[in-house]
Amino acid sequence: MKIADRISSILLIVLSGLWIYWARQLPYPKFAQVSNMGPGDFPTIIAVMLAIFAVWQFVDTFRPPVAKTAADSGKEAERLENPKAGRDIITGFGLFTIMLAIMPFAGFSLAASIFVCLFLLLIGRYQFYWAGLIAVAIPSLLWFIFAYLLTVPLPKGPWGF
Amino acid sequence: MDIFNNLMMGFGVALEPINLIFIGLGQLIGVSIGVLPGINASMAVAVLLPLTFGLSPEASLLFLSGIYMGAMFGGSITSILLRVPGTSTAAVVALDGYEMTRQGRAGLALGITAIGSWVAGTFSVIVLMSLGPWLSTVALAFGPPEYFALIFLGLSMITSLGSDSLAKGLIAGAFGLLLGTIGMDTGVGVSRFTFGILELDNGVNFIAVLIGMFAVSQSLLNLKKSLSHAFYKGKMTGLLPSLADLKESAGSIFRGTVLGTFIGMLPGAGATAAAFMSYSIEARISKHPERVGKGEIKCVAGPGSADNSAAGGALVPLLSLGIPGSETTAVLLGALMIHGIRPGPMLFSQHSTLVWATIASLYIANTLGLILATAGIRPLTQILKLPTPVMSAFILVMSVVGSYALANSMVDVWIVWIFGVVGYLMKTLRIPVAPVILALVLGPMAEKSFRQSLYMSDGSLAVFATRPITVVMLILGLISLFLPFIISAIKGGKK
Numbered sequence: 163m164k165i166a167d168r169i170s171s172i173l174l175i176v177l178s179g180l181w182i183y184w185a186r187q188l189p190y191p192k193f194a195q196v197s198n199m200g201p202g203d204f205p206t207i208i209a210v211m212l213a214i215f216a217v218w219q220f221v222d223t224f225r226p227p228v229a230k231t232a233a234d235s236g237k238e239a240e241r242l243e244n245p246k247a248g249r250d251i252i253t254g255f256g257l258f259t260i261m262l263a264i265m266p267f268a269g270f271s272l273a274a275s276i277f278v279c280l281f282l283l284l285i286g287r288y289q290f291y292w293a294g295l296i297a298v299a300i301p302s303l304l305w306f307i308f309a310y311l312l313t314v315p316l317p318k319g320p321w322g323f
Numbered sequence: 324m325d326i327f328n329n330l331m332m333g334f335g336v337a338l339e340p341i342n343l344i345f346i347g348l349g350q351l352i353g354v355s356i357g358v359l360p361g362i363n364a365s366m367a368v369a370v371l372l373p374l375t376f377g378l379s380p381e382a383s384l385l386f387l388s389g390i391y392m393g394a395m396f397g398g399s400i401t402s403i404l405l406r407v408p409g410t411s412t413a414a415v416v417a418l419d420g421y422e423m424t425r426q427g428r429a430g431l432a433l434g435i436t437a438i439g440s441w442v443a444g445t446f447s448v449i450v451l452m453s454l455g456p457w458l459s460t461v462a463l464a465f466g467p468p469e470y471f472a473l474i475f476l477g478l479s480m481i482t483s484l485g486s487d488s489l490a491k492g493l494i495a496g497a498f499g500l501l502l503g504t505i506g507m508d509t510g511v512g513v514s515r516f517t518f519g520i521l522e523l524d525n526g527v528n529f530i531a532v533l534i535g536m537f538a539v540s541q542s543l544l545n546l547k548k549s550l551s552h553a554f555y556k557g558k559m560t561g562l563l564p565s566l567a568d569l570k571e572s573a574g575s576i577f578r579g580t581v582l583g584t585f586i587g588m589l590p591g592a593g594a595t596a597a598a599f600m601s602y603s604i605e606a607r608i609s610k611h612p613e614r615v616g617k618g619e620i621k622c623v624a625g626p627g628s629a630d631n632s633a634a635g636g637a638l639v640p641l642l643s644l645g646i647p648g649s650e651t652t653a654v655l656l657g658a659l660m661i662h663g664i665r666p667g668p669m670l671f672s673q674h675s676t677l678v679w680a681t682i683a684s685l686y687i688a689n690t691l692g693l694i695l696a697t698a699g700i701r702p703l704t705q706i707l708k709l710p711t712p713v714m715s716a717f718i719l720v721m722s723v724v725g726s727y728a729l730a731n732s733m734v735d736v737w738i739v740w741i742f743g744v745v746g747y748l749m750k751t752l753r754i755p756v757a758p759v760i761l762a763l764v765l766g767p768m769a770e771k772s773f774r775q776s777l778y779m780s781d782g783s784l785a786v787f788a789t790r791p792i793t794v795v796m797l798i799l800g801l802i803s804l805f806l807p808f809i810i811s812a813i814k815g816g817k818k
Contacts, residue, residue, distance in 0.1 A: 170754075174498075177501075184516060185504075201511050209501060211493075215493040219490040219491060250546040254546055255543060255747075258740070259740065261720075262736055265736075281712065300716065308373070312374065312376060
């Protein structure tokens with residue numbers, strides 16, 4: 163956790179630096195001088211604050227960890243860890259990304275059906291017929307609610323749905 | 324008398340058949356969602372928000388408020404029966420609630436939580452309708468410096484109270500403020516940090532950020548856990564507590580209710596903190612300390628009431644000041660804004676029908692919740708049989724549809740994706756995500772008030788030091804920001 167905290171602190175400091183740089187590039191119209199505040203000033207103040215807090219977190223990682231309290235134990239649910247968690251999360255996120263990438267071309271229904279089907283096959287380890295059935299059911303239900311009842315124009319593929 | 328008349332008007336609207344259906348539906352969805360571990364009220368309200376686009380503002384708010392209140396009780400059911408908290412607020416109820424289940428007193432634990440939740444919810448609504456109009460009248464006298472100081476106070480409490488590590492809480496708050504600077508600068512009309520993406524001119528849609536940070540990241544995190552639950556198979560008898568049980572728990576319910584309502588009103592502290600504080604008080608003052616952690620009914624009744632009253636308390640700053648104190652009330656703020664309603668001190672006078680209908684609906688929702696909680700516990704626990712992968716897949720697809728529906732644009736969908744990653748990383752690094760959302764909502768308001776204040780004073784910061792209310796709120800904000808240091812310094816001094 164300490165190394166992760168250090169890396170995140172450094173990334174936040176870099177982000178703050180970039181934000182300050184971009185903020186300083188913004189124009190400063192004459193009428194903004196009345197308040198002494200241009201469009202880049204507030205973002206600069208916030209970015210400086212973020213950098214300070216990130217440095218603080220970085221320094222904190224060199225301090226000894228605080229012992230867990232009794233209350234903390236109550237927050238932790240009694241659930242078993244999934245032994246394939248890392249693989250499942252990466253697969254799940256990858257499939258989610260692919261669904262978003264193909265949705266503008268393939269349309270909502272097809273992209274979502276492919277996503278649900280692969281998600282259940284690869285992560286849920288479902289039988290193909292169950293995965294296929296649920297993959298049709300979920301997008302159809304959402305299509306009915308949003309596109310039909312609420313008239314939200316969901317992305318359509320070349321086949322019109 | 325005004326309050327009574329307004330409340331009657333509110334009941335008139337809330338009891339219209341269509342609105343009543345939405346309150347009931349919201350309660351049913353809320354309790355069902357509360358039962359499911361890993362899905363909290365804010366996530367549910369955010370994902371289901373697009374469903375309300377076609378509804379009237381009243382029906383929309385009644386539906387979402389129903390989900391909000393329902394989820395609070397739903398979380399306790401699985402906490403007590405399975406020691407699997409449906410929501411973080413119900414985690415502490417699991418400590419003694421599950422022990423009661425093991426002793427064959429599951430029905431009593433659920434029954435007392437349902438009654439406590441009803442009492443607490445009703446009390447918090449009474450406080451809301453008494454304090455809300457008064458607070459909004461006071462806030463009408465506020466100028467930009469007071470508003471800035473109020474937002475500063477809220478933000479400082481959110482960041483300092485909402486996290487185990489102050490540095491991480493502050494990072495989350497500052498990150499949210501930074502995101503709030505994206506978009507068209509309303510003062511001078513310059514696009515900031517949009518990188519040519521026109522959709523970002525209106526700023527980053529915080530509902531999309533919220534869906535990403537809560538729904539997407541949590542759906543992925545849920546995959547870390549075991550895919551099955553152990554179901555409670557014992558008999559569920561005695562849901563209605565005896566007179567002796569009620570007498571024993573009355574004090575705890577009262578303490579939890581009052582504590583929860585006032586903690587709920589503080590931005591950032593929230594229902595989880597209220598429940599944990601209530602547990603700690605009950606454990607400390609118990610006449611039978613040997614029973615604490617082993618099925619003490621008071622340690623179930625107190626926190627079970629505190630989390631519900633905190634939910635009602637959180638609506639006070641939202642409806643009277645336009646300042647959300649929790650992530651769920653931030654989504655409710657978004658729901659109001661989608662319908663063209665700007666929450667703030669004028670809400671009580673300009674949209675009194677909506678506000679009083681919401682207040683009336685909370686009474687109705689509470690009573691419906693009590694009925695649902697006592698009559699429907701068995702079927703509700705069956706919801707847990709829904710497999711995690713199916714739920715995760717459904718939530719992820721729903722997140723896409725929900726975010727697309729915000730502006731019929733894929734940009735919001737990609738914002739969900741980005742903040743799904745950011746939320747996952749933040750949760751893994753134990754950086755709280757709620758301050759990001761609240762700071763994103765409050766940031767533009769803070770900047771606007773800050774700049775307006777400087778316009779008033781020709782650029783002099785003295786404007787913040789010469790107005791008494793501003794000074795008091797800024798000092799309170801600084802105290803709350805440095806409270807953890809002050810407490811540790813006092814503790815260090817004692818040692």
